[in-house]
Amino acid sequence: MFISAGDVVPSFKGFTLIMPAVSVGNVGQLAVDLLISTLNMPRVGYFHTDCLIPMVGNNPYATSTEDAAQLSTSAEVYSHSDLKLAVLQIRTPIIQTKVRSFRKLIVSWIKSSLFLRSVLLSSSHAYQRDDQQLHGTPLRFLLSPSLQKEEGQRVEELGWREMERISAFPEISDSEQRLYIPGGGVTKALYTDCCTEDIPMAVVLIFCSEGDNIPDAFALINHLNDWLHLLEKPTQGSVQWRVPSSWKLLFGSGIPPLLF
């Protein structure tokens, strides 16, 4: 549940919520890190729940020694009132037996906070793409029916590609078409919940493989920015996203000098 970091409980009415799904390559989470770091979003609360594996560390977005000591937990909410933007960052996996509870928690929080719309950033295994999906952009979107009315035209103008439905039985031509997001974690289930509960939700995902997923995170956040215009795109070049200070040593410590 949401617990405010300050004495006043912030109001998210009319805000846009952006949150990641814990998915292949952690791309959604990396993209959210870029957003929080670049927009310098202050933390407004914690998402305190028994559904996530606990974790603590020092401020991952620290820019100086003064703000380095702020303790950070496994799920926190950041806000930017001018942009009417709220961001939920999730830093640890969901406990296996608590996935369903977690989904219920998120849906109930979205409803009670009266968010205008929610965006779920996610990813899917690149190796699971079918022949059609191998061509063109690796970025996909999904809109829940309530958001389809407002944003359907806009995403069409942007030339975005909707996530394809897959045959339940590929060999049989007239088998039922269903949504399949392998490696997406709770993406499909949460999206389905939002459709059922009539919550305006967009899913923006990228096909990728595990490895150095920083370029995928940049691709995803730039794609999102084309739609939401969170940062001004310069006439030449791309948006200058600020990489958080915690992104160093992603692949381990320094190499021992005697190794070679």
Place this chain on the structure above:
Amino acid sequence: MATFFGEVLSVYSRAVEEDEDDDMTRENEEDEQIRREIEEKRQVDVHWLLQPDSGSLSCSDLIIAAGPNATGFVSAYVLSSGGWRPVARVSLWNERSRTDGEPSCVLYQQKQVLICQCSCYVAEDQLFQWTEKVFGCVQARGLSVTVLSDCSVAEYKTSDYLSGSSTPFLRCLKTSTHSSATSAVACPLLEPPNISCGLAAAVLTHCEVQRIPAVLYQLYSDVPHADSLSMQAYREPVSAVLKLDHQSPGAEVLQKITGVCAIQSNLYT
């Protein structure tokens, strides 16, 4: 996933498990009952040995020790001096629980200080409940928490190579309400991207969210079990909370604690 040599590997993702959630929706009554039984078996319970009248203990300091060096330190340097009475024990079961019946998580009290010595493994799905139950035993008003936790130096990330002579060493993490001014211990903060997980993280998260002043001292050691040098590292931070004997514990006491990991037998003896 098929590889170059033709063998099929199951692909592992660091972010997700491959199970589709569809299985959960096809759950029947029997599955639900099994799930409930497993949940009940994994419950965390507090058993009072000396129940306070008000239902919870009033104390100014709570020290939580998790990990072989931390719990070893508490046994050798704190409890051995006497004057500590066990007031409660926390019981739980998971796949890694010891079967010898020895209580593995006990709360001891001496005046206004409470020590929770946790030598059992608390599973991921039990951490939240464990924390809530332990903090449910204590009144939060005026409380200050110190957590002692062990970690392997292999988990410590730094851009400079760490030579063997630098271990064991301490790093700390503090909650927002913890005043650095009152802390007499000079211990560097844990540098990002390093993090703390497990019991220590669950406790610190609880304290941060409930605005309880808390500090975690994470010990990085290159020895996989308890050793006297590593245990000694906790002396300074705990001295800030408790008055400890000037003398180090005797060799027999230390050997009893560290000797638990001695090789039972090998080919040569």
